[in-house]
Amino acid sequence: MKIEADRDICIGAGMCVMNAEEVFDQGDDGIVVVLEADVPPEHADAAARAVAGCPSGALRRIED
Template identity: 60%
Template sequence: MVSAPKTGTPRVRADRDVCIGAGLCVMTAEEVFDQDDDGLVVLVTPDPAPETETAVRKAVRNCPSGALSLAEG
């Protein structure tokens, strides 16, 4: 599991063991998410900027495998 450091925005968690490589996170918030050569989620920005919060929340909500989650504050 990979987590972003604590900031004013929610911490993003990506569970690569659960990721199915759909890529919706990248399409929704490419500033925060990417995919490796196997198509699995990679956190590009370990500390998501406040202006990405809406996109990050949408990516988490739309993740088909449930690999993404948020830890508030």
């Protein structure tokens, strides 16, 4: 699975980091930063929860 983030849509809620801190972080401006665009299998469930829980819809899951 791959993850993409639209930083223009992100509102900085931080739900992604709370769900998958191994995959996401927030920059100094509070906007999402994707740490692992190619999500390792052990973090796939957490990343999927982060995508589903993103309040702005800034995250997108891409299946391999």
